[in-house]
Amino acid sequence: MAETNLQILLRRRPQGMPAPDDFEIVETPVPEPAEGEVLVRARYLSLDPYMRGRMSDAKSYAKPVELGAVMEGQTAGEVVASRAPGFAPGDTVLGGYGWQRFSCVRPERLFKVDPQEAPLSTSLGVLGMPGLTAWVGLEDIGQPKAGETLVVSAASGAVGQVAGQIGKIRGCRVVGIAGGPRKCAFVTQELGFDACLDHHADDLAAQLDRACPDGIDVYWENVGGPVQAAVFPRLNDFGRMVMCGMIAQYNVAPGADAAGAPPGPNLGPVVRKRLRIQGFIVSDTGWPRYPAFRRQMLGWIREGRMKWREDVVQGLRNAPEAFIGLLQGRNFGKLVVAVD
Amino acid sequence: MAETNLQILLRRRPQGMPAPDDFEIVETPVPEPAEGEVLVRARYLSLDPYMRGRMSDAKSYAKPVELGAVMEGQTAGEVVASRAPGFAPGDTVLGGYGWQRFSCVRPERLFKVDPQEAPLSTSLGVLGMPGLTAWVGLEDIGQPKAGETLVVSAASGAVGQVAGQIGKIRGCRVVGIAGGPRKCAFVTQELGFDACLDHHADDLAAQLDRACPDGIDVYWENVGGPVQAAVFPRLNDFGRMVMCGMIAQYNVAPGADAAGAPPGPNLGPVVRKRLRIQGFIVSDTGWPRYPAFRRQMLGWIREGRMKWREDVVQGLRNAPEAFIGLLQGRNFGKLVVAVD
DSSP, X not given: OOSEEEEEEEOSOOSSSOOGGGEEEEEEEOOOOOTTOEEEEEEEEEOOTTHXXXXXXXXXXXXXXXXXXXXXXXXXXXXXXXXXTTOOTTOEEEEOOOSBSEEEEOGGGEEEOOTXXXXXXXXXXXXXXXXXXXXXXXXXXXXXXXXXXXXXXXXXXXXXHHXXXXXXXXXXXXXXXESSHHHHHHHHHTTXXXXXXXXXXTTHHHHHHHHOTXXXXXXXXXXXXXXXXXXXXXXXXXEEEEEOOOXXXXXXXXXXXXXXXXOBOOSHHHHHTTOEEEEOOHHHHSGGGHHHHHHHHHHHHHTTOXXXXXXXXXXXXXXXXXXXXXXXXXXXXXXXXXXO | OOSEEEEEEEOSOOSSSOOGGGEEEEEEEOOOOOTTOEEEEEEEEEOOTTHHHHTSOSOOSSOOOOTTSBOOOOEEEEEEEEOSTTOOTTOEEEEOOOSXXXXXXOGGGEEEOOTTTSOGGGGGTTTSHXXXXXXXXXXXXXXXXXXXXXXXXXTTSHHHHHHHHHHHHTTOEEEEEESSHHHHHHHHHTTOOSEEEETTSTTHHHHHHXXXXXXXXXXXXXXXXXXXXXXXXXXXXXXEEEEOOOGGGTTTOSSTTXXXXXXXXXXXXXXXXXXXXXXXXXXXXXXXXXXXXXXXXXXXXXXXXXXXXXXXXEOGGGHHHHHHHHHTTOOOSEXXXXXX
């Protein structure tokens, strides 16, 4: 085990796409847990698109990371030392302890997970925040019913994979949208979606018409931009648009209503078709439901109905580069860093 | 009583703003009720913005009026002859019997109303479809809570009047938006809204900032266009946008997602602020709730908490001109035609 801590700090706020120089990698002493704290060593760090928002000081739903502070993020790891009741060295825990090897955490911010149930890294993906996001968003907003058509953007990504497979379990026709033929093949052949369209294609609208002959009832929105523009007019009466994210504009319009944000769809069809367009953030209501979610997801995994793909990057020092690749769509599957 | 029927037909589909020549006024014999039907004489005809949609053959939630057919509309009147059980001459009834003096109606399409409870014309306004629209939209989507700020567009109109007053009853700060100082004065002085802004003003955004110091929690959307563009960025976290109509574009973009519809807001804030944007049509779920709505509204009227203003046009032959004025915002209050 390394005897120093390794931390990745936010050095400056990016303009547009983040650059490696926006981060700073430092070695520091391993911290000592105070009374009531647990010292945790991260094994996996989750990299997720929302982190781009935390790098900016535009008004958002969560406070930005301060300059010079450790980047925020979910991690899965193990307890090294404990001065808190209920936690002992060797316990496997999930928590938001940031882009760093070691950290001292208060136990109310930790979930104990059983590493026998599934590989530890899945607690950051299919069994973690991204899976919970898909589950909560479909349960609360999308509400897909058997026979309906669900379209999922960023379909091979951490959230999209799960959202589409839940749609299949619910009896929907599920059509993914992903970047490139390799991802599309994975989405149909491995995840079992009914079709997957390449958003690089210049005839996405026509492809949607062919793939969704009965229109679209639920749209899982992860991307915004031209994909949203193609899907929106194809929503059926009483269609639901689950607004999970709009990664296509995270680097062009950090405050999305700031001057310069590209316009969106005319909302006339919202009245005429009785559409519901609703955004959510998993942390608002998701975590108290985590145990129920995890139970259901583990059941689906055991039954072979829920698959996943991870893109594992070795070494914490490579996290900035991997995160930039995530914003560019270069990852393939749930992006995690194996912390050395 | 006139001895002929008077009917207003749709002669041709308007391009943009309807013109008087798009209608045809005909005199025909008074129809004879078939077995199971009721002959009704209209006393009041309701004119409402949705009728613009029925004149167009663009895809919509309801079938268009056919060329040469009687224009559709809600009317309040009395039974002249009955061949249906439960209805007798002299009964006062509310129903969708169109722009005509006499019609034969099946009883399942009629509501009996008690003319002692309120003036008959109110069954087309505060106690009719517009009032029900306000009530259903706030109950199902807007859900205004005490202390929240509700902004109502077309505030002096048939639906807006009621929506804002329900907001006051619920304990909200209510800010109207209406066209011109006369309507604005009515909205604050007669209806009791906290403020009313003139949408003709060129600094509507700045006026909204002053009138809504705590932001906007619920937006009752009746108009679209620049008013929507000014309100949308001011919605608070967890804000709701009740999409009732977008009259500003009914004549420029009949099929609102057709090429040429003006763009709408970038939807990034929907995620970040967890907004809900939802459209509804009162006829989907409203009428089974009409008795409960009417009971509550009559109570509020008796308590002096619900006021209304009507704009009564004399004579069915004047309906086309009055309807065109409605689309141009020339009416002041709920527009009804007193059928001669």
